[in-house]
Amino acid sequence: MNTICIMCPMGCGLTIERVGDEIKVSGNTCKRGEVYGQAEFTHPTRTVTTLVRLEGGGVASCKTALPVPKERISEVVAAIGKLTLSDDAKIGDRLTVGDGEFVFEIVITGTPSSC
Amino acid sequence: MLRYDVVVIGGGPAGMAAAIAACDSGAKTLILERDVRLGGILNQCIHQGFGLHYFKEEMTGPEYAERFRKEVKKRDITVMTEAMALSLGADRTVTALSPDTGLVKVQAGAIVLAMGCRERTAGAIALPGTRPAGIYTAGMAQKLCNIDGYLVGKEVVILGSGDIGLIMARRMTTEGAKVKLVLELMPYSSGLKRNIVQCLDDYGIPIKYSHTITRVVGNPRVEGLYYAPVGADRKPVLSEEQYVSCDALLLSVGLIPENDLLNGLDVKMSAVTNGATVDENRMTSLEGVFSCGNVLHVHDLVDNVSEEAEIAGRAAARYSKGELPAGDSVSVSACDGVRYALPQRVNLGDGKVRLYFRVDNVYKDARLVVESGGNRLVGKKFQVLAPGEMGSVEIDRSAICGDVTVRLER
Numbered sequence: 001m002n003t004i005c006i007m008c009p010m011g012c013g014l015t016i017e018r019v020g021d022e023i024k025v026s027g028n029t030c031k032r033g034e035v036y037g038q039a040e041f042t043h044p045t046r047t048v049t050t051l052v053r054l055e056g057g058g059v060a061s062c063k064t065a066l067p068v069p070k071e072r073i074s075e076v077v078a079a080i081g082k083l084t085l086s087d088d089a090k091i092g093d094r095l096t097v098g099d100g101e102f103v104f105e106i107v108i109t110g111t112p113s114s115c
Numbered sequence: 116m117l118r119y120d121v122v123v124i125g126g127g128p129a130g131m132a133a134a135i136a137a138c139d140s141g142a143k144t145l146i147l148e149r150d151v152r153l154g155g156i157l158n159q160c161i162h163q164g165f166g167l168h169y170f171k172e173e174m175t176g177p178e179y180a181e182r183f184r185k186e187v188k189k190r191d192i193t194v195m196t197e198a199m200a201l202s203l204g205a206d207r208t209v210t211a212l213s214p215d216t217g218l219v220k221v222q223a224g225a226i227v228l229a230m231g232c233r234e235r236t237a238g239a240i241a242l243p244g245t246r247p248a249g250i251y252t253a254g255m256a257q258k259l260c261n262i263d264g265y266l267v268g269k270e271v272v273i274l275g276s277g278d279i280g281l282i283m284a285r286r287m288t289t290e291g292a293k294v295k296l297v298l299e300l301m302p303y304s305s306g307l308k309r310n311i312v313q314c315l316d317d318y319g320i321p322i323k324y325s326h327t328i329t330r331v332v333g334n335p336r337v338e339g340l341y342y343a344p345v346g347a348d349r350k351p352v353l354s355e356e357q358y359v360s361c362d363a364l365l366l367s368v369g370l371i372p373e374n375d376l377l378n379g380l381d382v383k384m385s386a387v388t389n390g391a392t393v394d395e396n397r398m399t400s401l402e403g404v405f406s407c408g409n410v411l412h413v414h415d416l417v418d419n420v421s422e423e424a425e426i427a428g429r430a431a432a433r434y435s436k437g438e439l440p441a442g443d444s445v446s447v448s449a450c451d452g453v454r455y456a457l458p459q460r461v462n463l464g465d466g467k468v469r470l471y472f473r474v475d476n477v478y479k480d481a482r483l484v485v486e487s488g489g490n491r492l493v494g495k496k497f498q499v500l501a502p503g504e505m506g507s508v509e510i511d512r513s514a515i516c517g518d519v520t521v522r523l524e525r
Contacts, residue, residue: 003312004308004309004311004312005309006309006312006313007309008167008168008309009164009167009307009309009415009416009504011307011308011309011312011504046313046317047163048289049161049162049163049175050161050289050290051161051260051261051264051290053264058264059261059262059263059264061161061175061177061261063161063163063175070317073289077289077290091177091178091181109161109174109175109177109178110158110161110175110176110177110178110180110181112262114152114177114181114184
């Protein structure tokens with residue numbers, strides 16, 4: 001498959017193919033591109049950024065602590081949408097979201113009071 | 116009258132980095148910021164992708180801003196928020212207004228302009244059709260969404276494929292809106308390639324290149340719009356007009372450096388960047404006035420803004436102490452596929468200087484050439500060069516033997 005690497009603004013064009021047991025990535029100019037290419041070929045993931053409600057009515061921004069499977073992005077956003085955090089949430093706060101078999105961690109990235 | 120060695124106008128990424136660098140160079144420094152807090156546009160850019168170059172770590176906009184806010188706080192830098200710089204004098208006085216201080220006049224040893232840019236609006240591009248509610252610049256929609264928590268529409272069309280437009284296509288989709296179409300006048304995107312992939316392709320959002328809006332309809336709210344392909348002259352082919360319904364239209368059609376403060380001052384401007392022309396210290400043609408970040412030229416990466424602002428901040432501190440000697444300089448100009456190169460002037464001396472440039476079209480396997488007085492200083496091959504991605508090369512100042520030109524060789 002052919003794709004464009006999203007790991008940095010260079011946007012290298014990647015060619016990814018299975019050679020025997022190996023997944024070979026070419027066109028990348030760094031190690032991150034190789035890791036990304038292999039993940040894109042086997043199981044694409046993305047870091048999701050969205051908003052979380054605050055008690056006082058405002059919103060804080062957050063991201064998933066790790067990239068999540070691409071096909072679960074809408075589940076991730078829906079689960080974060082059910083949360084309400086206290087107004088003293090701070091940048092860097094971490095919390096675990098979800099239940100059962102799908103659990104992920106989010107990090108608060110911005111709050112109205114961070115200044 | 117207040118007195119500071121360095122006054123930085125604007126407390127976004129450029130202003131914060133400039134102030135930190137000025138303070139670290141021993142200058143008594145003031146930041147004037149018109150918002151309620153430092154951080155500028157980074158505060159609303161909640162997506163990932165910042166800092167990989169500068170911090171060697173990928174983070175979101177608010178996190179990048181927070182890093183710099185913390186560094187500002189650690190230092191003896193005066194920050195005035197909700198402070199609007201009203202005017203600037205050639206004698207380096209700044210008149211500002213804030214709720215805390217009322218009208219104040221500040222005498223600066225040196226000034227760093229870091230006001231950023233604003234978005235082109237429906238009026239600026241003479242958008243045809245009615246003027247209903249529901250038309251936003253992409254950055255405005257981003258602020259309403261990410262800071263205030265409002266989604267501006269459910270069925271969205273985006274005109275222009277600048278990075279903010281692409282980022283907002285994904286953002287609106289994530290929050291439950293349907294982004295039906297992205298229209299781009301040019302045959303290529305003005306945004307980063309990776310944003311086409313991760314913001315449009317990931318969500319199956321179609322983009323039509325060489326297309327534009329022919330008419331917006333709806334009253335009092337936008338109901339839809341007509342669009343058409345454009346010919347080689349970039350005029351729409353009306354016989355191929357199509358309709359798409361929508362309740363919001365986002366515009367991502369360019370950014371304008373916000374240089375209104377310079378009106379009436381003798382500062383040489385560039386007609387290409389819409390910013391001041393500067394030397395390698397980022398000093399404008401008005402002595403002691405420096406410029407950096409998006410008010411100087413529109414950047415695609417904040418990491419580059421931070422680096423540029425540090426150059427300006429350090430140089431401003433040196434100027435305020437009388438340690439920045441004026442000397443002979445050569446001009447830097449761009450031609451043959453290069454839209455502009457910056458700085459536009461380089462003072463003669465030693466050491467290396469990095470030249471930033473932008474090309475005017477998509478070029479494959481092109482060589483960027485820097486020449487001075489008939490000598491080739493740099494000949495660097497690039498696999499791909501695109502207008503949406505700023506490039507840079509380093510030159511040796513001691514090798515300069517005349518005016519410098521930056522051009523493409525194919």
